[in-house]
Amino acid sequence: MDAFALTPPPWTEPALHAFEFRCPKCGETSQEAEAVWINRRSPVFTLDHRRKWQEFYKCNCGAAWWAWSSDRPPNPFESPESDSENEGDDASPDSDLLF
Numbered sequence: 001m002d003a004f005a006l007t008p009p010p011w012t013e014p015a016l017h018a019f020e021f022r023c024p025k026c027g028e029t030s031q032e033a034e035a036v037w038i039n040r041r042s043p044v045f046t047l048d049h050r051r052k053w054q055e056f057y058k059c060n061c062g063a064a065w066w067a068w069s070s071d072r073p074p075n076p077f078e079s080p081e082s083d084s085e086n087e088g089d090d091a092s093p094d095s096d097l098l099f
Ligand SMILES: [Zn+2]
Pocket: 023, 024, 025, 026, 027, 028, 059, 060, 061, 062, 063
């Protein structure tokens, strides 16, 4: 499955908005999801001029959910597409990586 496909997979249709970046039904994290689709076609600009977009996850429990990419907690095991232009001016989440 292509996470960056142009058309949304059908399982994204009933997706629930998750506010804590985990499955709102069973609480599984995005790393446990069996499928992911990222809506990179329509990024939204936040007030501080960052881009965010919807990330859809299909959970093992059968629920589908989505959350804003900006709400994703830092995760050292995931390698996000190199998309870190213009970061580091203010308190960016990346500063959490400096121990
Ligand atoms: Zn679930």
